[in-house]
Amino acid sequence: MSTFPRSYPMSGGDDQHSYNNNSSYQTRQCIIEKLDLPLNSDLGTFRIADYGCSIGPNTFHVVQSIIDAVKFKQLEGKNETSLMPLEFQVFFNDQPNNDFNTLFITQPPSSEREYFSAGVPGSFHGQVLPRNTVHIGHTSYTTHWLSDVPENVDDKNSPAWNKNYIQCNNSIEEVTKSYKVQFTKDMKLFLEARAEEIVPGGLMIVLGQCLPDGVPLLKTYQGILVDTIGDCLMDMAKSGLTSEEKIGLFTIPAYFPQFSELETEIEKNRSFTIETMESVRHPLEDIPLSNHFLISMFRAILSTIIKEHFGEDVIDELFDRVAKKLAKYPIDFKECEKNVTYFILLKRK
Numbered sequence: 001m002s003t004f005p006r007s008y009p010m011s012g013g014d015d016q017h018s019y020n021n022n023s024s025y026q027t028r029q030c031i032i033e034k035l036d037l038p039l040n041s042d043l044g045t046f047r048i049a050d051y052g053c054s055i056g057p058n059t060f061h062v063v064q065s066i067i068d069a070v071k072f073k074q075l076e077g078k079n080e081t082s083l084m085p086l087e088f089q090v091f092f093n094d095q096p097n098n099d100f101n102t103l104f105i106t107q108p109p110s111s112e113r114e115y116f117s118a119g120v121p122g123s124f125h126g127q128v129l130p131r132n133t134v135h136i137g138h139t140s141y142t143t144h145w146l147s148d149v150p151e152n153v154d155d156k157n158s159p160a161w162n163k164n165y166i167q168c169n170n171s172i173e174e175v176t177k178s179y180k181v182q183f184t185k186d187m188k189l190f191l192e193a194r195a196e197e198i199v200p201g202g203l204m205i206v207l208g209q210c211l212p213d214g215v216p217l218l219k220t221y222q223g224i225l226v227d228t229i230g231d232c233l234m235d236m237a238k239s240g241l242t243s244e245e246k247i248g249l250f251t252i253p254a255y256f257p258q259f260s261e262l263e264t265e266i267e268k269n270r271s272f273t274i275e276t277m278e279s280v281r282h283p284l285e286d287i288p289l290s291n292h293f294l295i296s297m298f299r300a301i302l303s304t305i306i307k308e309h310f311g312e313d314v315i316d317e318l319f320d321r322v323a324k325k326l327a328k329y330p331i332d333f334k335e336c337e338k339n340v341t342y343f344i345l346l347k348r349k
Contacts, residue, residue, distance in 0.1 A: 024061065027062070027205055028068065028072075030203075030205070030276055030343075030345045031066065031070060032072060032076075034276075034345060034347060037135060047088075047091065048063060048067070048135065048136050049136075049137045050090065050137075050138050050139070051124040053093060053098075055106070058140065060108060070136070074086065087115075087116070088115035089117075090117050091119075091129060092118070092119050098121070124139070125147040125186050126193055127193040132197070132200075133197050133198075134194075134198045134202060135202045136203045137198055137202070137204040139205070139208075141208050143187065146182050147186050147253075148182065148253060152178055153179070156248065160174040160177070160178040162175045162251045165230055166226065166229065166247070167217070167251065168255055168256075169216065169217045170216030170218060180255065180257070184265060191266070191269040194272075206344040206345075207343055207344070209340065209342070212340050219337040221289070221333055226298070229318065230247070232321040232322050232325060233318065236318065242310055246310065259279075259340050271349055273347045273349060274344070274346060275346065279341060279342055280342070280343045291327060294331075306318065
């Protein structure tokens, strides 16, 4: 059996790199255009939830953008002096072993903060807040993470065995099918849970990445880089630093659906209307990506899972090897397919 943790937090501490880039402008405009809740003194407290918040600082930027948009919306066409200021409460949700200490240490000081904050530990694949609590929910670059390793991908006797690959790179059809089954289940649970928590008329904002229709992950630079990490693990097994058997039991529980697959799963949920679903430009698209940046980013994303399975001692050696391999065999970004960065706005019926 695999030995994965039930939760997959990002590396703790105040990491310098942002894996969670998102469009504040897009979020602001959609709230101004689509939010039609009564923003008056009867509402009292406006509640926001960031699901899969990690450790900041991105979550704080997102929260402030949402608050600014709501305040602007409240003032539209009204006399500012006649309005009772809203109070804002923000729920920061992530897995129980997320580094909440760093999250709250690095949040803006109370004198500059326009909200009351609370940490909410728990998997967003289930309900984590009471019914009809949230006015605006947000999640960014999280829904590709699965609640569990798909069935049979670590079973050598199954056609869905992922062999020595450490991800679903779409090279083995049965593996892709197994991952898709798990993704379908998890997306259903995610949307059902948000339908319970978000008030009627409330909004759910989902940002993330998926694949263009017909494009396998192995043709993207992200897919190539993770396959390179897998190759380096195999090199370490040949050197006796780990074992091929252990690698065969290791598969990252993440699935990047194709755009049409994602759209189908969103449309299945009848509790929300799709107000916006479109591709947007990712802030990193036009920036040359150095090997140092890529290794630092993927180390932050994957080190928790790798340490849980292989032990902490492998991390430095593994990423040193990845750096050397990328220096010798650099990724040709011009030949890589691009992932789709998507922005989805849902409204609770």
